[in-house]
Structures are given as C-alpha cells and as structure tokens.
Amino acid sequence: MIRCLIVDDEPLARDVIRRYISEIPTLELVGECANAIQAFTALQQQAIDLLFLDIRMPQLNGNDFLKALKNPPKVIFTTAFSEYALEGYELDVVDYLVKPIPFERFLKAINKAFHFSDVKSAARPVIEDKRSESFVYFRVDRKMVKVMLGDILYIESMKDYVKVFTPAAKIVTKQSISSVEEMLPEQDFIRTHRSFIVSVQKITSYTQELLEVDKTEIPIGKLYRNEVMKMLDHRSDHLKTH
Amino acid sequence: MAAKLITGLSDILRFILYEGSNAVVPLSKELQMIRDYIDLEKVRYGNRLELHLDLPDDTEDLYITPLLLLPLVENSFKHGASSMLDQPWINMRVSLHNNRMQLKLVNGKASISQPLKSSGIGIQNVKTRLALLYPGKHEFNITNEEEVFILNMKIELEKKPKMAVVKNISPVVENLQKQV
Structure with missing residues (x-):
C-alpha cells in the first residue's frame, strides 16, 4: 500500500x-x-x-x-x-x-x-475522430443533404447551380462552383476547368486535355492545365516512390 | 458530466488569463483550447449538431498569437449552429505544411437569417490582428453563401518566438485587448 x-x-x-x-x-x-x-x-x-x-x-x-x-x-x-x-x-x-x-x-x-502500468489511465475524451468522415451539406429543394467528401467523384457547374456526382447520386444545388471549391480541402480536390472540380483520388487516367473519373471524361481547361499537370505529375511521382 | 464541463471551462479561462497576455503561444495550446471549447459546445447541442473536426496532432514547434482562432470558431457556432433550426453542421480542418497553417472552417447557416452586420466584431478583430501581427504573411478569405459560410485562412507561423519581435508586438496586443 x-x-x-x-x-x-x-x-x-x-x-x-x-x-x-x-x-x-x-x-x-x-x-x-x-x-x-x-x-x-x-x-x-x-x-x-x-x-x-x-x-x-x-x-x-x-x-x-x-x-x-x-x-x-x-x-x-x-x-x-x-x-x-x-x-x-x-x-x-x-x-x-x-x-x-x-x-x-x-x-x-x-x-x-x-511507474505503474497496471493502473489504466482513462484516456482524455477526444471528440475529434479522424475516422469520422469529412462531410458537407447541400440544400436540394427543401432538404439538406449530407455528402461525404470521400464519396464525391466530381462537380459540374451549370449557371447558378452545381451538380455533385457521387457513385450513388447526382445532387443538384444552388451554389456557385467557386464557393464549392472554397469548401473543399485543396489537397483532395482540384479545379480542372471553369465548370469542373474533380476528386484527385478518383482520377483513373489522364492526358493533357482530358482526365477520366468513373468512366466519365472531364475536360482540362487551358487556364487550369499547368496546375492540374503539376498536381498529377507530383502524385504519380509520389506513387512510384512508394 | 458537470465535473467535465467545469474542468473544460476552467482550462479555457486559465488559457485566456495566463496565455492570452503572451505575444505568442505554442500552437498546440491554442488548438487544445479550441478542443476544450468545442467539447463544451458539443454538450450544448448534443446529437443535433453534426461536427467534423480535423486538427493536427503534431504542431512541431510552431507558435501563434493567442486567441486568434477562438473568435472564428465561436462565430461558426453562433451564426451557424445556434441560428439553424433544421440541421446545424460544422466542418473544421487545420492543416500544416511546413510552417504554413491553413484553417478551413465551413458551416451551414439559416437561409432566412436575421439581417447580419456583414461580418461581426469577432471576425473584424481577427482581421485587424492579422494585419498587425502577420503583415504579408496571411490570407483571409470569407465566402458567404445563402446556405453556407466558408472561411479560409492561411498564416505563415514562426517556429520559435523571437524575443525582439515579442517585445515589439506586446503593446499592440495589449492595446487590442483593451479595445476588445
């Protein structure tokens, strides 16, 4: 004792x-x-x-x-x-x-x-849980719809609206593509075109003009080409070294 | 439950009293205080609030001017969560790239909100402090949409407090604190 x-x-x-x-x-x-x-x-x-x-x-x-x-x-x-x-x-x-x-x-x-090791110290209640997925909400008609960032394939703008594509759904909401871009973490999403944002993880192939996400071809705009190529080259370098 | 809340509250008050008067504090302490604050708010909202919080575990030796982030987080709760009836949500992410800290704070807001002063005193103070303490070393950008409030902030932080800088800055900080 x-x-x-x-x-x-x-x-x-x-x-x-x-x-x-x-x-x-x-x-x-x-x-x-x-x-x-x-x-x-x-x-x-x-x-x-x-x-x-x-x-x-x-x-x-x-x-x-x-x-x-x-x-x-x-x-x-x-x-x-x-x-x-x-x-x-x-x-x-x-x-x-x-x-x-x-x-x-x-x-x-x-x-x-x-120097006890048998008395277990109860861990501090940590509220942040990195396994809990990052998400955003979009308004679709009367409803607020939760979208996991990890599910998003790409986003396409049409005038005052954007379409958010996930494997399960196509969500249409009234928001500008630029402000959607602001919402998303820049290391995970990239603007490839005036009208398109793409999830970097979901890109399966690319050329100078096009990239493919979920068997859909997405254009790479002239203004965005340098940025996109830099990101993709960097990523494929990264993959090679691992 | 009550004991946890009091402990959390006293940690926040202690930080404000003792660290708040320093020119810079370790980023880890500032983030811990944000966690404590969010812990308290979580209790208030319970399951009604959807929250995603992503803060770096390793803050290296970075220092930040104290209480810079708190008004921004408070703002999310005040104008986002508390004024929203159907589905309050907040997504906060702090990431580090070398000595660059990036904060992304996104929250839902009531679409028919009461006429808000374009941006409150809390945010205005943060902008003033950034201009004084991180001139040319920060970006601060708010996108205020109908249903969503988006705040992006980037700051180049110092690795270790420079004593000379600290001395020059503290009157500024003191002044600001008097104003607040």
Whole structure:
C-alpha cells in the first residue's frame, strides 16, 4: 500500500483528493492536514510515501514547507495556480496538478509517481475522430443533404447551380462552383476547368486535355492545365516512390 | 458530466488569463483550447449538431498569437449552429505544411437569417490582428453563401518566438485587448 497524506487548507479540495485516493486500491490515506505545521507533525509520526501538497496556504506555503523537509516523500503539488509550476520542478516534485483536478489527470500523476502500468489511465475524451468522415451539406429543394467528401467523384457547374456526382447520386444545388471549391480541402480536390472540380483520388487516367473519373471524361481547361499537370505529375511521382 | 464541463471551462479561462497576455503561444495550446471549447459546445447541442473536426496532432514547434482562432470558431457556432433550426453542421480542418497553417472552417447557416452586420466584431478583430501581427504573411478569405459560410485562412507561423519581435508586438496586443 502507498501511504498518502493530504495537505491543503481548503476542506473542499481535501474532499476531492480523498475521494480520488479511495478510488485507487493501492493508495491508502493515512492523514489530512489543514496547514504545513500540522503536516510536519504528521510526517514525524508516521511513514508517508506520497504527499499531496497545496502551494498557497496561510502561514507557511507548500514550497517553503517542502524546502524545509530533510527527507521529503514523493510529492505531488496541487494548486489553482499554474505559475508555480517552474518552482515545483526545481524542488523535484513528481507532478503538478492544477485545480480543478480531473480524475484522469490524477491517475496519470499516480502512475508517474510509481511507474505503474497496471493502473489504466482513462484516456482524455477526444471528440475529434479522424475516422469520422469529412462531410458537407447541400440544400436540394427543401432538404439538406449530407455528402461525404470521400464519396464525391466530381462537380459540374451549370449557371447558378452545381451538380455533385457521387457513385450513388447526382445532387443538384444552388451554389456557385467557386464557393464549392472554397469548401473543399485543396489537397483532395482540384479545379480542372471553369465548370469542373474533380476528386484527385478518383482520377483513373489522364492526358493533357482530358482526365477520366468513373468512366466519365472531364475536360482540362487551358487556364487550369499547368496546375492540374503539376498536381498529377507530383502524385504519380509520389506513387512510384512508394 | 458537470465535473467535465467545469474542468473544460476552467482550462479555457486559465488559457485566456495566463496565455492570452503572451505575444505568442505554442500552437498546440491554442488548438487544445479550441478542443476544450468545442467539447463544451458539443454538450450544448448534443446529437443535433453534426461536427467534423480535423486538427493536427503534431504542431512541431510552431507558435501563434493567442486567441486568434477562438473568435472564428465561436462565430461558426453562433451564426451557424445556434441560428439553424433544421440541421446545424460544422466542418473544421487545420492543416500544416511546413510552417504554413491553413484553417478551413465551413458551416451551414439559416437561409432566412436575421439581417447580419456583414461580418461581426469577432471576425473584424481577427482581421485587424492579422494585419498587425502577420503583415504579408496571411490570407483571409470569407465566402458567404445563402446556405453556407466558408472561411479560409492561411498564416505563415514562426517556429520559435523571437524575443525582439515579442517585445515589439506586446503593446499592440495589449492595446487590442483593451479595445476588445
């Protein structure tokens, strides 16, 4: 068992750490102190492996308290102020927790202190998911229609409207081709013509004048030819080297 | 749930208080703050909002002026998501090519929207800051369509903060912050 002591002048802050300690079977709480003076006594009376130490406390602050200790146990600073962190590193503390302390972060500090690998640190809830596909919405009549960027083959403009071609559908929406171009990531889509945008991934063959996507021939406009050829050559170079 | 929200909120406030006064901050921190902010907004909208977020994991040693991206993201939520009744959606992508950062922010908007001031104070401030802090090193482009709002921004970022530049810039930043 790892014997822990909490030193914090705020009862609510002690509550949180007490609860967290109780969640981890290998940790045992042996005492709580509201100030540094009490902590001196507690440390003399019993062996402590791990100290949760608040920095800003009345009378003697956590930093000075720690400096005054001859054989300090492992220390994790707990504080509402991140600017003390630097001094913490000088004092060789294990970790530095900024309040309010999330449980995941607390776990990480414990793992760091004792190099645990069995205590699984719950990963931070990451909302971004790169596997979630990139998409846009287009209005088609009364409906908003979701289109995955990965499904788009090519886009053709007709006056005030554009047609978006996917293997499953042909979507017609009122928007200019230039603004559709602005919506799409430029590394994945290329304007080949005044009236056409093509998904680079979906190109199966090309010449100077035409390229083929899904068995459809798409013209390469004079103005766009240089850009398109640069992109395609670069891509085929890239493929060769892999 | 409440604990997570408070933690997220306090992370954002801490960033604004402590990092917000610096001339530049690591890009990783700015992006983390954006994640925290979006986490909060996600809770608000729940499943109603469709969101695709693509931020780089590795930001190398790039630095950026703090709180530049936040007003833009806030704007997407404010004018995009919150004013849309049927299907709010946001697609945000930040990509890096060497020291060039590219932001593409696309969101749906209400087609019959209330008369908007062409672009709000948030966006205007970002433009002013770009002009002052990244002169000749940025592109900023808004396409405002009937149903969709598209923002493209490119900035050449610094690898490491130059101390001299930092000193010159901070009064400007301070001034701007007073105005905001």
